[in-house]
Amino acid sequence: MNIQAIKAIYGFEIHRTLRTWKQSIVSPVLSTSLYFIVFGSAIGSRMMDIDGVSYAAFIVPGLILLTILVESINNAAFGIYMPRFTGTIYEILAAPISAFEIVIAYVGAAATKSVVLGLIILLTARFFVDFSIVYPLWMLAFLVLISVTFCLFGFILGVWADGFERLQIVPMMVVMPLTFLGGSFYSISMLPGIWQTVALFNPVVYLVNGFRWSFYGVSDVNAAFSLSMIFLFMLVCLGVIWWIFKTGYKIKV
Amino acid sequence: MQDDAIISISHLSKVYPSGFTALNDISLTIKRGEIFALLGPNGAGKTTLISILCGLVNPGPGELKVDGLDVIRDYRAVRKMIGLVPQEIAISMFETVWATVKLTRGLYGKKPDDVYLEKLLRSLSLWDKKNNKLMTLSGGMKRRVLIAKALSHQPKVLFLDEPTAGVDVELRRDMWQMIRELKDDGVTIILTTHYIEEAEDMADRVGVINKGRIVLVEEKAELMKKLGKRELVLELPSPLSNLPATIQIDGLDLSPDGNKLTYTYDTRSDYGEIGRVMRTLYEHGIEFRDLHTSQSSLEDIFVSLVSGNDATDATPGDAK
Structure with a gap:
C-alpha cells in the first residue's frame, strides 16, 4: 500500500480546508447556529416536548445531520471534481496509487472535516440549547458512518459532474429537501396517516432517527434498522466507485 | 539488446x-x-502513446514494458520510474510551489526530502518563489513548476510532452540545458515536440509518428546522413542565359535570373562529386565570385517523411 500517497492527498485536502477555513468551517457553523437560535431558543421555547424531549433539544441531531450531509457531499465532490476541472487529475492517475488508496485519501479527508465540523456544531449547540447524549459512543459511530457514507456519495457526484451546477444540484435540490422532510424538525409520528408511510421511503428518516436515538434513546424507527440502512447505502456507494475505477468512467478513456 | 531497452x-x-x-x-x-x-x-498519436505509458489512458491490444515490467500488471513499480511533464499547464492555482511539489513527491510513494526538493527548486530558479501561489507565476515559471513536479520523485524515465510550447527563447534554452544535465545523470528522456530544432539540437534518436503509425525511427545523425540533402550554391559574377548543353550533371540547376548555380546532392554521396562539378564548370569557363553550402534540417526531413507517408500510407513495421 502506498501510505505516502494517501498521506500526501489527505494532507493536501486538509490543507485546502484550513486555507479556506472561513468558508469551510465558520460558515456552516454560523448558519447552523442561526437555526439553533431561531428554531431552538426562540420558537422552540413555545413548542411542546416530543417524546419527552424539549423541542430545542429534539432538533439538535437533525440540524447537525443537515449540515453534515450537505458538507460531506460538497467536500468529497469538490475534492475529486477540482483536479478533473483543472486537469491536475493527471498526476493522480499517473502515480503508483490504487483506486482504493485514492478513495481512502479523498473520502478520508472529506469525512475528517465533516466529523470535526459535526463536533464543533455539537459544542456550539450547547451555547443555545440544553441537551444530553445518552449513548455518546453510538453518537460518534453514527456521525463517522454517516460522514463516510455521504463522502463516498459525494465522491461519485464529483466524478459524475460535468460542471459546477451539477455539483450543487444533488446537495441543494435532493439532499436538503429530503433532510427537511426526513424528520429533522419533527417526529414522523406527528404526520397525518398516509404521510407517515410515505416518509418511510425517505432514506434520511433512518439517518436522522438513528442519530437522534444515540442522543435521547428515542426514535421513530428501530436504531438497528437505521444502522443497517446506512451500511446498505455505503455498500451501494462502494459498488458504484468500484465500477467507476473498473471502467474508468469520466476519469480515463 | 534487451538490457539496453x-x-x-x-x-x-x-x-x-x-x-x-x-x-x-x-x-x-x-x-x-x-x-x-x-x-x-x-x-x-504522440500524446496518446505517452498517456498510455504513464497510465492516463487505457491501452488497447499490445504489450508495453518499462524496464522489463508490464505497465498494467506491475503498474506501481513502473509508475515510480516515470515522470511526466504534460502538454497543458495543469496545476492547482491556489497552492504554493512548495506544497504542489511536495504533493507530487508523496504521490509517488517517496518520503518527504526537503533537502532534495530545495536543490531541485534552486536548479529551476524556483526557490525564491517557493511560497508563492501558482496563480501568481508567469507562464514560463508555471512550466518550470511542472518540470519540478515531474522530477520531484527522481524518475528514471522522463516524458516531456511539448515542454517548451509557448515558452520564450531564454527559458527554452535553459530547459534544453536542464534536459542535457538529466541525461548526463542517466535519466532516459522521451520528448515530443513541434519544434524540430529542439529535436535536432538534443535528441540521440528520432521517431516519426503519423496517423498512429511509426513511420521511422533512426539515430538522429544517421537520419540526417541518410535523408539529409546538401546544397552547394555558386554565385556567378555575371548572369548566364543557360547552362551549356555539354554540362550533364544531375542536380545542377541555374536560377531563373541566371545569377546562381545550385548543386543539390545527397549527404551519402562521395564528396569527390563536388570536385567533379567544380572541374567541369572550370573547363567550361564558368567562374564564380562566392560559394556556400547548406544542409537540410530535420524539419525538412520530417516534412518529407510525413508527406511521403500521407501519399503512400506506409505499412506499419517494427522499429528498433
Whole structure:
C-alpha cells in the first residue's frame, strides 16, 4: 500500500480546508447556529416536548445531520471534481496509487472535516440549547458512518459532474429537501396517516432517527434498522466507485 | 539488446470509444539513457502513446514494458520510474510551489526530502518563489513548476510532452540545458515536440509518428546522413542565359535570373562529386565570385517523411 500517497492527498485536502477555513468551517457553523437560535431558543421555547424531549433539544441531531450531509457531499465532490476541472487529475492517475488508496485519501479527508465540523456544531449547540447524549459512543459511530457514507456519495457526484451546477444540484435540490422532510424538525409520528408511510421511503428518516436515538434513546424507527440502512447505502456507494475505477468512467478513456 | 531497452512497446494499438484510431500496431524500443524525440503532426498519436505509458489512458491490444515490467500488471513499480511533464499547464492555482511539489513527491510513494526538493527548486530558479501561489507565476515559471513536479520523485524515465510550447527563447534554452544535465545523470528522456530544432539540437534518436503509425525511427545523425540533402550554391559574377548543353550533371540547376548555380546532392554521396562539378564548370569557363553550402534540417526531413507517408500510407513495421 502506498501510505505516502494517501498521506500526501489527505494532507493536501486538509490543507485546502484550513486555507479556506472561513468558508469551510465558520460558515456552516454560523448558519447552523442561526437555526439553533431561531428554531431552538426562540420558537422552540413555545413548542411542546416530543417524546419527552424539549423541542430545542429534539432538533439538535437533525440540524447537525443537515449540515453534515450537505458538507460531506460538497467536500468529497469538490475534492475529486477540482483536479478533473483543472486537469491536475493527471498526476493522480499517473502515480503508483490504487483506486482504493485514492478513495481512502479523498473520502478520508472529506469525512475528517465533516466529523470535526459535526463536533464543533455539537459544542456550539450547547451555547443555545440544553441537551444530553445518552449513548455518546453510538453518537460518534453514527456521525463517522454517516460522514463516510455521504463522502463516498459525494465522491461519485464529483466524478459524475460535468460542471459546477451539477455539483450543487444533488446537495441543494435532493439532499436538503429530503433532510427537511426526513424528520429533522419533527417526529414522523406527528404526520397525518398516509404521510407517515410515505416518509418511510425517505432514506434520511433512518439517518436522522438513528442519530437522534444515540442522543435521547428515542426514535421513530428501530436504531438497528437505521444502522443497517446506512451500511446498505455505503455498500451501494462502494459498488458504484468500484465500477467507476473498473471502467474508468469520466476519469480515463 | 534487451538490457539496453528501458521501454519496449510491441504491437500496441488504441482505438478511442469515438472510433478514432489513435495508435495502429506500434512497436518501438527506447534505449536506456537516451534522449528520444517523437515527432509528428497534430493528432498523430504522440500524446496518446505517452498517456498510455504513464497510465492516463487505457491501452488497447499490445504489450508495453518499462524496464522489463508490464505497465498494467506491475503498474506501481513502473509508475515510480516515470515522470511526466504534460502538454497543458495543469496545476492547482491556489497552492504554493512548495506544497504542489511536495504533493507530487508523496504521490509517488517517496518520503518527504526537503533537502532534495530545495536543490531541485534552486536548479529551476524556483526557490525564491517557493511560497508563492501558482496563480501568481508567469507562464514560463508555471512550466518550470511542472518540470519540478515531474522530477520531484527522481524518475528514471522522463516524458516531456511539448515542454517548451509557448515558452520564450531564454527559458527554452535553459530547459534544453536542464534536459542535457538529466541525461548526463542517466535519466532516459522521451520528448515530443513541434519544434524540430529542439529535436535536432538534443535528441540521440528520432521517431516519426503519423496517423498512429511509426513511420521511422533512426539515430538522429544517421537520419540526417541518410535523408539529409546538401546544397552547394555558386554565385556567378555575371548572369548566364543557360547552362551549356555539354554540362550533364544531375542536380545542377541555374536560377531563373541566371545569377546562381545550385548543386543539390545527397549527404551519402562521395564528396569527390563536388570536385567533379567544380572541374567541369572550370573547363567550361564558368567562374564564380562566392560559394556556400547548406544542409537540410530535420524539419525538412520530417516534412518529407510525413508527406511521403500521407501519399503512400506506409505499412506499419517494427522499429528498433
